[in-house]
Amino acid sequence: MEHAKQLPDWADEQKLVSAVNFNQKRGTYLGVLYGFASGMMSTVIPKEARAVYYSKGGADMKDRITKTAKLGYDIGSLNAYQPDGEMVVTCVKTRLAHAAVRHLLPQSPHWVNSAPEDIPISQADIMVTWHSLPTTVMRNLTKWKVPIAADESEGFLHSWQLAAHLLGVEDQYIPSSWNEADSQAKQVLDPILAPTPEGIKLADILLSLGMNLDLTLLSRPILGALTRFMLGNDIANWLHIPTEPVWTPLLETAWGPYVIVREGGLDLGVPEEAYWLFDEFLRQFVLFYMSELRMPINISIPVINNPNHP
Incomplete structure (x- = not known):
């Protein structure tokens, strides 16, 4: 547990300050992008949609999407990765929750009968989800021509690189630039997007959240x-x-x-x-x-x- 809480030696304090500046300027867009673009995209990531639908998280989708948005906000908060910040603890707790789901879902006949994999939430699966968050956010901000300073763009990426590391992803799989992130997403995210019965039901729930x-x-x-x-x-x-x-x-x-x-x-x-x-x-x-x-x-x-x- 103590090992899991350690920041890597490549953590850069100055880049994290730039990430805070990015979040403060773009917070209004980020709520919609994290909460909704990423949230809805998760419903067409087949492995994720099935894992969410049949695990405890699928029983309360507003809670789950709020936590996703909260994770995005926490990542860019002032002291996110400091000893008194939230992110290290959040990431370690998320790893523990993932471990529990890996243990529990194979006991669900519903999941076993619908999922092609034997164990959910692999490192590859985590990186697919990762791309549904920062890579998707940056793609939309770029498409909308939102002007972003180079240091803030780099800081935003760095905050998510640290999150991936703390979630247990090996450093070799973590993109080192936005170009690399976009290129990796074209290989591991874009081609696998597809509808599933579970994902369609989850999307229906998300669309009704404001009802x-x-x-x-x-x-x-x-x-x-x-x-x-x-x-x-x-x-x-x-x-x-x-x-x-x-x-x-x-x-x-x-x-x-x-x-x-x-x-x-x-x-x-x-x-x-x-x-x-x-x-x-x-x-x-x-x-x-x-x-x-x-x-x-x-x-x-x-x-x-x-x-x-x-």
């Missing part, structure tokens, strides 16, 4: 349109997400100019209503998670599989 809240912009059609916009038509179609007649074209035409205006660029004539809608959507999304994001992350070691699928 009982007085947050009108977290409705199912809008979250569906956001999924289509961020992850593409193929994934949206796999997950049976219909094309939304208002929000899909609005995102496609106005999101790019909105980001430019928001980043202090020239006003490219974004309709005031569209600007307000996007701003309000991001605000509501952050508000939805923030009450729980302020709490210390609570990663418990599971002792059972999903009670709905024993």
Whole structure:
């Protein structure tokens, strides 16, 4: 356990400071990207979708997606990897939870009958999930033309390199640059994305997360349109997400100019209503998670599989 808590000798304090700057500037986007782009992508990673659906985490998807977003926020917090920070403990607890799932899932006849592998959550599986987080975030920020300083980009990557190391991934498998991360994702993430019955059900749950809240912009059609916009038509179609007649074209035409205006660029004539809608959507999304994001992350070691699928 003590060995698992040690930072590698390549940990760079200055890069971690840059990661904090990145998170502070991009926090509004990151909530949506971690919580939703990565969360929805996990439903089309077949091994992950099956592992989540049949393990205890599948019984409470809001809790799981909140923890994913919380992990992203904690990674960029001021003292994340300091002795008084959250990240080292979070990573070690996550490793213990993974170990428990490796022990428990092979006892589930549902998982055994649907999964091709004998033991879940291999090192390769962890790196696939890793790419669904920072690599996917950076791909979207690049696509949206969000300006990012070189040192902050490097710092953001470094914070996730440390997370991979602390999650037990061997250093040789951890990308050393964003180009390498993108290249690796093209080999290990993009080609394996596919629908599964379990993933389709998980996506359906995620799209309904805002249903009982007085947050009108977290409705199912809008979250569906956001999924289509961020992850593409193929994934949206796999997950049976219909094309939304208002929000899909609005995102496609106005999101790019909105980001430019928001980043202090020239006003490219974004309709005031569209600007307000996007701003309000991001605000509501952050508000939805923030009450729980302020709490210390609570990663418990599971002792059972999903009670709905024993």
